[in-house]
Amino acid sequence: MLKNAIILPELTRTDDMTVQEYIYLRLRKSILLGRFEPGNPITIRGIAEILDTSPTPVREALRRLSTEHALKMLPNRRIVVPQMTPERFKELILLRVTLEEHAARTTLPFVSNRLVDQLAALDERIDQAVIHTERDILITMNQEFHRSLYTANPDQVVMPMIESIWLQLGPFTRIASRHVEELYVVDHHKEILAALRSRDEAALITAIAADIKSAVGHLHADALERILGNPVLF
Amino acid sequence: MLKNAIILPELTRTDDMTVQEYIYLRLRKSILLGRFEPGNPITIRGIAEILDTSPTPVREALRRLSTEHALKMLPNRRIVVPQMTPERFKELILLRVTLEEHAARTTLPFVSNRLVDQLAALDERIDQAVIHTERDILITMNQEFHRSLYTANPDQVVMPMIESIWLQLGPFTRIASRHVEELYVVDHHKEILAALRSRDEAALITAIAADIKSAVGHLHADALERILGNPVLF
DNA sequence: TAATTCTTTTTGTGATATCATTTGAAAATG
């Protein structure tokens, strides 16, 4: 049991945060960083013991994550990270492209020069993370880059759905990174920034799609089959 | 308190269903049918009393719905149906078009003639509901029509997100229907069916978008402003 | 030795108790 304590990333708990929320955020971060093994059963009481709380707030946090399809509550009451299949993976990537293209399109009118500068600064930190091969920081900053862009639109309703896709892809990036040295070999942030500066919607959409696909582009269908076909072995 | 009992639609509870799940489904149905007033505070204990259960499963059901953005848990711990604004409404419709177009595109290869026949049968029941002005049945069947189409793709991951959009639009259709006699004056199901029969992707996309927009097409911007601008008055 | 049955332990679910926060109305104040 205590072994699993290691996989939960740190997270400082502020005073206004409920226990449920704290647990939710911590588990969520853990999933996004790919620290949960698909198929591995998760127990309410186990998490509660690790985090030194009662089962009640853990139950709610887990149910919340399962509503976002980051976890799956099986009919036999077991809770697991969903198993990835080549077909589901393809659907997730396709939908991610659709959602982020939509988000980019609707946020563009709200993009200020100031925001572009902030994104450029974020991109520099991402480059640094790549150089120093800081995987967790890279993943977090990359998401922050995309999130900052899309939430420029104050009325957007798509961000939670994009987050759900990220959560569903999280466990897979872990598995995939055992088979390829660098997952984010090349990002397309420079192109995204250029398109934003010139307020070029078509170029922006192209760059966003390229950025998403580049993360998994070198994973061809047969490689995916090989990786996902025998997930138990890893 | 007992007054609110009326707004909850009937739902038979099967044996394999947990109390939490039953409450979730019943509240969800209620929201989809637009029976909750935006801004109206919802209490855990109030729902628990109506459904004659303890607060625990109600809390989980409500948190689940708030994760889907059907409800909103405010920082002051109050639970409400989110207020609709013209801007948010526009974003929801735009995203719904994007999502359902995506769903239609990716499900098309899985569409069988048998499914098209089933959809045609559903469409007939919808026409009957329109004739008899059975509002609840109309809404339910219309969603069933779309859901049946999109879930033909066994690996689809977009359906939960579409359901989330429906949930967020639910309370509004209630408000809107007080201002226009018929919400679904004309649907475009016949065009959808024709496009499906000929496996014509472009025509299908066009028909889907038209179907979604027709439901709100006659609500012009200024009419929306008028309806949504003073939601308290209705 | 492998499969099956039985028993013990673990687990998820729901109800209840407790506590701090919030609400809303009465009381007090200006």
Next chain:
DNA sequence: CATTTTCAAATGATATCACAAAAAGAATTA
């Protein structure tokens, strides 16, 4: 009369308890 203050009731959050279902071992059987 309007505003602020006070305070009892209601509410959400968490821990704990009880129970039934499931899982994991242990014992038994073929």
